[in-house]
Amino acid sequence: MAGLTTAAVAVGGTIALRGSESQAQELTGAATLPGVDTPTHTELTPFKDPLRIPPTLRLNSRSITEINLVNSRQRLHSQLPPTRLWTYGGHFPGPTIEVRSGQKARVAWNNKLAGTLPVKAVWIRPEGPGPGLLPYNRPGSEGGFPRAEVDGLTPWTTVHVHGGHQNGLSDGASEYGVTPGDAQLAEFANDQAAAHLFYHDHAMAITSLNVAAGLVGHYLVRDAEESRLRLPQGEYEIPLMIQEVNFDTDDKGRIDGRILSKRIVHGPEPTPGVMPPALASLCPFTMVNGVVWPHLDVEARAYRFRVVNMSGVRVYRLVVVDEETGKPVRGAMKLIGTDLGLLGKPQTIDEALSLAPAERADLVIDFAAFPGKRLKLVNTIPGQTPGAALPEFTIPYPEVMQFRVEKKRNPKPYAVPATLSPRFRNIKPGDVPKDATERFVLLAFDKSGAMPQIWEMQEVSAQTAPGDGIVQIEIDGTTRALRRTATVFEDTTTFFASSDTWEKWHFVSVAPPGVPIYHPMHIHLMNFQVVERRSLDSTGLDHAAGKTTKPLTPGAALPIAPEESGWKDTVNVQANTIVTVAGRLAKQSGKVMYHCHILDHEDEGMMRPFVIMPAAVHEIHGMVMEMNGKMGAGHGAHAHS
Template identity: 40%
Template sequence: METASAEIPDSPGLNRRSLLRGGAVAGLGVLMSSSSVFAAPDKAVAGGPEPSADGLMLTKFKDPLRTPPVLRPRDRGGHDELTVRMRTADVTVHSELPPVRMWTYEGSHPGPTIETVRGRRLRVVWENHLTGNIPVTAVEFGQPGGPMSDPLSNYPGAQGCQEVAGVAGLEPWAAVHLHGMLTGGGNDGWMENLVGPGEVQLSAYPNDQAATLWYHDHTHHVSRFSVYAGLAGLFVSRNAEERALDLPKGRHEVPLVLSDRNFALDDSGALTGRLVHKVEMVGTTLMRAHAAPYTLVNGVVWPYLEVQPRWYRFRIVNAANSRIYRLMLLADGRPVPGAFQVIGTDQGLIDKPLPVDGALNLSPGERADVLVDFSAFRGRSLKLVNTMEGVTPGGSSTRHDLLEPDVMQFRVASSGSAGRFTPPRTLSPTFKRPALHDLPHDSRSRWVVLVGPGSANVPELWEMEEMEQTDAKGITFPSAGIVQVKDAEGTVRTLRRTAMHYDDGNAFTVAHHGVEIWKYLNLAASPHPMHIHLAHFHVLSRENYNVTGFDRAVRGSVRPIAFLGAAELEPHELGEKDTVRVGTAGQIAPGPNGTPGELVTVAVRFPVVGRGVHHCHMLEHEQHMVRPLVVGPAAHWHAGGHH
């Protein structure tokens, strides 16, 4: 468990004894220690600690997986209430590493798992008790001529790096976003509505979902540092439909919150535990996606979990800044076919279990609810690893920030009952995946084009509008901000950029309860996880496109971006979602156009109103690839004759 900083005393009414007792805490709801809920089996005969990759120093699989405590709200009659405190704490993430100073929710990383019941409206008081400047040292490095073959981000310490100006003095402002919660803009954790130490954010959530969500800081411009500092936690809402399935529960239902971190070194070369946010710069201002060498699961570096030879349920969240996790389960170094049975996506259960063929790809912000059967592995150990296409599963690739591919170890007991559970054939009888003919005929189409670095050397998000053919005839190609797309039927559409920067104006304005078709076209070399606030969606299709017709210097297409073929959606993309990866996951390809472009089409529903945003959930891209979004009652747009 965490070790509270001596400088940060417990607030009155909440101390370590009351947390572990699991009793009621006045004004805070009920916080339950989870160590007994997810206790390990009595006996495991396989597995054990292993050395990590050269230069990383910490032993893998030495520490058990820690499950965050569970925080349940108090019943206030017509609604539930909860208070969650942000506080600075020293957190143990590995037994061979000094405690790590973090900004946390309730003193733990991840924060407590907030567990609720669907249909119970929830009010949360997010109290800011954070102290000191941000506990992160931000550095960058680079060399002339392009990316390094073995970048410094693979290793701890800041040697060979420059400190990033303006980060060390960041004060503890905060804005809490409950990611995936369908709530109005006034309660969504708007990224500029900050609360400082001693202040509170009051949020009311309809809580009309049964899903795995997560909460994290969303402070504009600095979320890549504040989330890295530790401000993230899990949120689970249950309903009667889920309870009736008799899925694995108690110690057999385990959250897995994935992230990566790096740490500083002292003068002797020993790890200090100080968080280091390290990125590679290509040229002077182009930042590669953040990647760190130490993988944390539930805040523990490379943990192990002792399991019984039976079915388990894992709620997996990618809470990393930018890393995409391509997860495989290995036994004796070989992938276990169909190891993951997906039963739920970002927004809840799907209709039936779906086996994963190959890797389970989760980009930042995405969640997957999966079942795993350990009954065939009595007395053996398995590894959960991160992989890349072109690299043998379990192998490393320093060039692609995969020095240490291991995520965690499972140690399967040699004895014990396998139980009587079998995955239900039907999970959610109310789930229905829409087809195009199910959508309203007047559904509006939006185009969002994701573009590689331009003159400012940062990735760009372009909002586009489709031009009439007569208007497009006089255009000379290439022209800045003009992209032509040739679809599977051979139809050529001409798109004109309408906005790019956060403050460009002309925000997407959407009708409350409206349904729209959003088309995300990725012209960049890297994938981007796209997240829409105030909404949920179904992914309709994923298609490959030839993007070599895009002129990166002029910032427009020389010839149409042309359809190549349809691509398959993955099992965790077949349910309701709020975040989707646009671009090929984990593919190693040479050159800026080596990775095929992708067009991902989603059907978006807007059940709540207010001002929100849509953005890339790679946090290092967020401040550049973010645009406002406004959802309002359609009748208001025309009231009194105004438009």
């Protein structure tokens, strides 16, 4: 298999750039766990294996770094046989890319993958016979309907740096995938504050499967402001990529290590060649940096953890628990940053920190007060005892990872700087510029009520007659009318924007009663803050008719959690709420995307393109659209607040 980069050489845990000649070496067994080579276990033991920390790849602006996408085999738990993966440079996750703010970097992502997708995919019924775990929360594909269309997938990939500033040509557009033997060339501006980004596959219709196969990695932007804070660094700064995962089993029920995707189907039995209405793919196990339930040996001192939820579906509500007492360690996590950088001041997480898919948290945990202790990070739900078994319809195993603190005491507890980013300002609704372009996106369902959809909306006259695609909504006491202009990626592009300008987006989630759906919405090339979240009376929306019979009405204000209080690129929108975000588009331009980051939702249509242009071009484009009677939602009198 090919090496990591033609401009890099491995040096311990770091990959240092050296000229332009190929000196990289492919991953060998030294980077994977020891263990069994054939299926032997029906259960996996938590905290048996050490955390895997990916090597670091530092990019510069002097050369093109070539990163090869290659097949690999890695053991994801020592009680599992090695798992076949698609990887960046032979690592899972891929190498942690580091860049300096303001320094452009160029990467050639070389598709050197071979064979068919290493993920087994089946349809599964949501109900199960008798007591025990529900079928989607068990390993094994028993009772599943094979997905023949997945079995024949060969490598088609495109790489997106999530949260990064890059022109549309370098953004990993879903329809611009490359096949084996070809490369995707990309330039990353990195003209942003220090932040924890990540990179992953973004190929049209198969992102969830390619990501499940291993195509993910961390991406860190560094700047002088961050350096001056003297936060824990080097071996005391650790990126943590949290992912849910499932595995197939052999005919004796032993877990065989092959990654398994079990889509929950409802309705009639799936028909070959037809995509049935389905729920997303929930999984029973949790990996951190590609290891199921790992442990980390830590000194009795402060560590900085860069956490990202890279799961396809699952929201994690993370709690630190003392294994000896079984009680939560309140205040153990100090939040210093969100998706796109540092907060103004640190915030103490009283108990739980919630992360939806694609959301990040920059955390400091000081282990100085816990010498000799074993602490564990667990997933929980409100009202449930942290660390206890969770209801079978959510996740059967609460374990995420374990921290084993050395016995030696550190007499100097770490003090997180009282001021982190003096530049940070929290945006309130009244702070949004009056000329910010205002957009409405409904997160609704199709007319059958079975499949979630994005409804891209354009404001029209309040006197517009009711009809299919017409939605009335109350905003700040005024009833406004919206017309649906698109529902799937392939519909006509209607959102056009000026680069480096302010935007205000309303995500309006409308769901039938009792449907606890959520959508983590990601906007490419936009740094935003959550300025308002409210409950929503959505009983006026008739999904079958595709229209409102009475206005959608916002209700009480809902809290914005500390982990949502900074600069972000992804926001979780719960059922029957309206979430307003505001921020500034990047200086870069081109055709990019916004979408739900539940990857199955994205693959099945909850993604839309929008086009960012220089302001002068945007103005001319608006004139051309008006001349042709095709006013886009990013132009015209109703595009502004």
